[in-house]
Structures are given as structure tokens and as C-alpha cells.
Amino acid sequence: MLLDLAGRRRVLFFGGKGGVGKTSVASAVGLAQARAGRSVLVVSTDPAHNLGHLWERTVGPEVVGLAENLDGVEIDPEATTDEHLAAIRETLYSVMPEHLRPEVDRYLALSRQSPGTHEAATLERIAGVLQMGLASYDLVVFDTAPSGHTSRLMALPEIMASWTEGLLRNRRKSERLGAALRGLARDTDRSTLVDDPAHDPLVERDLRIRRTLIARREKFEKLRDTLTDDELTSFVVVLTAERLPVLESLELHGDLRAAGVHVGGMVVNRRSPGDAGEFLAGRRELEDRAVRMLTADLPGTEVTELPLMPGELVGADAVGRFADVLG
Ligand SMILES: Nc1ncnc2c1ncn2[C@@H]1O[C@H](COP(=O)(O)OP(=O)(O)OP(=O)(O)O)[C@@H](O)[C@H]1O
Numbered sequence: 160m161l162l163d164l165a166g167r168r169r170v171l172f173f174g175g176k177g178g179v180g181k182t183s184v185a186s187a188v189g190l191a192q193a194r195a196g197r198s199v200l201v202v203s204t205d206p207a208h209n210l211g212h213l214w215e216r217t218v219g220p221e222v223v224g225l226a227e228n229l230d231g232v233e234i235d236p237e238a239t240t241d242e243h244l245a246a247i248r249e250t251l252y253s254v255m256p257e258h259l260r261p262e263v264d265r266y267l268a269l270s271r272q273s274p275g276t277h278e279a280a281t282l283e284r285i286a287g288v289l290q291m292g293l294a295s296y297d298l299v300v301f302d303t304a305p306s307g308h309t310s311r312l313m314a315l316p317e318i319m320a321s322w323t324e325g326l327l328r329n330r331r332k333s334e335r336l337g338a339a340l341r342g343l344a345r346d347t348d349r350s351t352l353v354d355d356p357a358h359d360p361l362v363e364r365d366l367r368i369r370r371t372l373i374a375r376r377e378k379f380e381k382l383r384d385t386l387t388d389d390e391l392t393s394f395v396v397v398l399t400a401e402r403l404p405v406l407e408s409l410e411l412h413g414d415l416r417a418a419g420v421h422v423g424g425m426v427v428n429r430r431s432p433g434d435a436g437e438f439l440a441g442r443r444e445l446e447d448r449a450v451r452m453l454t455a456d457l458p459g460t461e462v463t464e465l466p467l468m469p470g471e472l473v474g475a476d477a478v479g480r481f482a483d484v485l486g
């Protein structure tokens with residue numbers, strides 16, 4: 160099912176609890192698709208950067224080749240936040256009077272620490288990488304960070320788009336107020352008048368702010384449209400066959416559906432063999448129970464089971480063997 164799903168999509172997200180195998184499964188699926196002849200980009204949004212660890216090579220903010228038809232890139236939240244704040248500084252500098260620049264710097268230094276800044280920055284970068292990926296590759300695979308933030312990340316484009324819309328509405332109101340005040344000034348004090356509204360610095364400033372806000376809103380709307388387009392994008396939840404991961408994955412499934420994201424399936428990873436001794440057979444029985452709990456709660460959802468691989472899953476050969484077991 161996993162390769163079927165991947166074959167019919169252009170964007171795949173892999174998410175789930177920490178350490179369940181998101182990076183390994185995302186890379187294996189990417190490799191399998193690359194072998195089938197599609198050009199694939201694997202994107203890690205994980206601060207721990209384990210795409211590089213898995214492939215035993217340095218993967219950074221620039222795209223690098225991992226295998227034939229398969230490239231990788233890692234989004235660094237710290238660097239992304241720096242770039243994000245630098246862009247905001249530039250915009251604020253351009254629209255604020257010069258004497259307020261120290262104020263702007265103080266505000267930005269505070270923003271760096273405030274909740275949501277990393278998320279917003281990561282989201283902007285995801286939007287950018289996704290746009291680039293869709294233009295240059297057949298398939299873009301996202302290996303997301305291990306946190307409850309993933310479903311929030313999926314809902315965020317919608318939130319950011321409405322938030323920017325709100326700002327635009329407020330600006331329209333203050334523009335009307337500004338125009339009225341300027342009209343008043345025109346009547347009372349002719350000497351402060353700017354006759355040509357096209358060269359009124361306030362009007363120009365408002366236009367610049369408006370353009371920036373509209374560009375931002377469009378970016379988030381585009382991202383939201385891509386994330387919620389069933390035919391283009393799907394989300395795969397990776398988990399291990401244990402009670403708590405099952406419960407958390409059910410919750411993630413629900414959150415994603417609520418955010419309008421198509422959940423293409425669940426991958427139960429690291430399944431113990433039933434024929435390799437009593438100890439592992441016992442584990443497998445426990446795992447079976449967890450898998451039954453998962454399928455009972457999600458009838459109709461595709462569940463793929465992947466085996467516990469022998470040896471360490473590190474390096475291109477190991478990823479290749481993992482891709483072999485996908486079917
Ligand atoms: N099917 C498997 N068989 C054996 N080992 C596996 C399997 N899947 C993953 N692993 C190993 O489990 C560990 C965690 O896997 P991986 O890094 O892919 O998980 P992750 O969900 O991306 O983790 P994180 O949340 O830290 O990013 C790694 O050491 C990996 O080699």
C-alpha cells in the first residue's frame with residue numbers, strides 16, 4: 160500500500176512519535192520511488208538532522224544527492240529563524256521612521272524567544288522548499304520532527320492566512336481613518352498638505368505593508384491548498400506496535416483529519432518476527448494486540464507492517480535493504 164500511495168502522490172509527509180522510524184521509512188519510500196524512475200526530494204524538518212546520520216553523509220540546507228534520482232535537504236530551524244527575522248527586520252526598517260530602528264531591533268530580539276516564531280519560520284521554509292520541490296521533482300517526501308507540533312504545523316497555514324487577512328482588514332480600517340484625518344488636515348492646515356496622494360509617504364508606506372501582507376497570505380494559502388489537496392498530498396503516520404504509540408497515533412490521525420489533511424495510512428514499524436525464538440514470539444503477540452487496537456479504531460485505514468531489520472539501519476546499503484521489504 161505504501162508504494163501505491165506514494166506512486167499516486169506528489170507530496171508525502173511522514174510523522175509520528177520520536178524514534179519510531181520516520182526518517183528510515185521516509186528515506187526507504189523515497190528510495191523505492193527513485194528506483195521506480197521518479198525524481199525524489201527528501202526533506203527533513205527535524206532539528207536532530209538524522210537524514211545525514213542515516214545516509215552517512217552531510218546533509219544541510221543545500222540540496223545534496225543521496226542516490227540516483229534521490230536528493231536530500233535538511234531545514235535547520237535556527238538558521239531558518241535567523242533568515243525569517245532578518246526578512247522581517249528589512250520590511251520593518253523600510254516602513255518605519257529611522258529613529259524607531261532600535262525599537263525594531265529590541266522587538267525582534269524578543270520575538271526570537273517568543274512562542275511560535277520557530278514554527279512560523281519553519282513553515283515559511285517548508286512553503287519555499289515545497290514550491291521548489293514541486294517545480295523540480297516528481298515527489299517530495301517530508302520527514303517531520305518528532306513532536307505533537309506536526310498536526311499543528313498542518314493547521315498553521317490556515318491560521319496564518321486568516322491572521323494575515325485580519326491584519327489586512329485592520330490596515331484597511333486605519334487607512335480609511337488616515338485618509339479622513341488627512342482630509343481634515345487639508346481643511347484646517349493647508350501648509351502641511353501633500354497635494355499629490357501618489358507621493359504621500361504615508362500612502363506609499365501603507366501600500367508597501369499591504370503588498371508584504373498579501374504576499375505572505377498568498378504563500379500560506381498556497382501551502383494550505385497543497386497540504387489539503389487529497390490527490391496531491393498524503394500523510395503517513397509511523398508508529399511501533401505498543402500501547403502508548405498506538406494511542407498517540409490515533410490522536411495524531413484525528414488531529415490531521417480535523418486539519419483537512421488526507422491520512423494515507425499507518426506504518427507499524429519494527430515488527431518482531433514470530434519464528435525466531437520464544438522471546439521474540441512473545442513480543443510479537445503483545446504487538447499483535449496493539450495492532451488490533453489500532454485497526455479496530457481506524458476501520459478502512461491502510462496499515463502497513465514493516466519488520467524489525469537485522470543489524471543497524473545506517474548507510475545507503477541498509478536503506479536499500481529496507482526499501483526492498485516495502486514490496
Ligand atoms: N525496521 C527497523 N528495523 C531495525 N531498526 C530500525 C527500523 N526502523 C528504524 N530503526 C532504527 O531505529 C532508530 C530510530 O529510527 P529513525 O531515526 O528512523 O526514527 P525517527 O522516528 O526518525 O526518530 P526521531 O524521532 O529521533 O527523528 C534508528 O536507530 C534506526 O536505525
Ligand SMILES: [Mg+2]
Nearest residue numbers: 181182205209
Ligand atoms: Mg528522524
